[in-house]
Amino acid sequence: xxxxxxxxxxxxxxxxxxxxxxxxxxxxxxxxxxxxxxxxxxxxxxxxxxxxxxxxxxxxxxxxxxxxxxxxxxxxxxxxxxxxxxxxxxxxxxxxxxxxxxxxxxxxxxxx
Numbered sequence: 815x816x817x818x819x820x821x822x823x824x825x826x827x828x829x830x831x832x833x834x835x836x837x838x839x840x841x842x843x844x845x846x847x848x849x850x851x852x853x854x855x856x857x858x859x860x861x862x863x864x865x866x867x868x869x870x871x872x873x874x875x876x877x878x879x880x881x882x883x884x885x886x887x888x889x890x891x892x893x894x895x896x897x898x899x900x901x902x903x904x905x906x907x908x909x910x911x912x913x914x915x916x917x918x919x920x921x922x923x924x925x926x
Contacts, residue, residue, distance in 0.1 A: 818844055819911040821870065826850055826914055837907050841867060841876075842900035853918055858901035863890035864918045865900040872910030876903045891917045 815834045818841060822830040827850050835844035842865045845852045853864035860882050869876065873896055879887075883902045890897060892915040900912070 816872075816875070816905050816907060817909040818905070819871075819909065820845070820850060821911065821913040823914040824916075826852055835905055837905050839905050840901050841898070841903045841905065841910070841912060844905065845900065852900060852914060854901060856901075860886055860899060860902050862919075863887065863899065866890040866892075866918060867898055867900045867903070867912040867914055868892075868894050869896045869898055869903070870911040870913055872908050873898070875906035875908035875910065877906070879903075889919065891915060891919050 815836055818833050818835055820827050820831045822828060833844060833848040842852060842854055842858055855864040856862040863886055883899050886899060887893060887897055
C-alpha cells in the first residue's frame with residue numbers, strides 16, 4: 815500500500831502528514847478519507863482546480879494525465895511542471911510526496 819506524504823500546509827495540514835492509501839485511489843480521496851479536507855468544489859469530476867497539488871516525489875507512479883486534466887490545470891493558481899488535480903491523480907504502487915499550494919481558485923469561497 816503506497817504512502818502519501820503531505821508537506822505542511824497552514825490550513826489543511828499544519829504539521830504535514832503521512833497516510834497509507836490503496837493503489838487505485840485518487841490522491842484527493844485518500845486525503846479526504848484521512849481528514850485532510852482539501853478543497854474539491856466540483857465534487858472530484860475534473861471541472862475545477864481547487865484540488866490542485868504539486869507532486870514533489872513519485873509522480874511517475876501516478877496515472878497518466880489526460881487531456882481534460884491538462885486543460886483544467888491551465889487555470890490553476892501556482893501551476894508547476896509537476897502539478898496535478900488530486901481528484902484525477904490515481905495512486906500506483908509507489909509512495910508519493912505532495913504539496914498543497916497556498917492558494918486555490920474557488921469562486922464560491924472567495925466571497926466569505
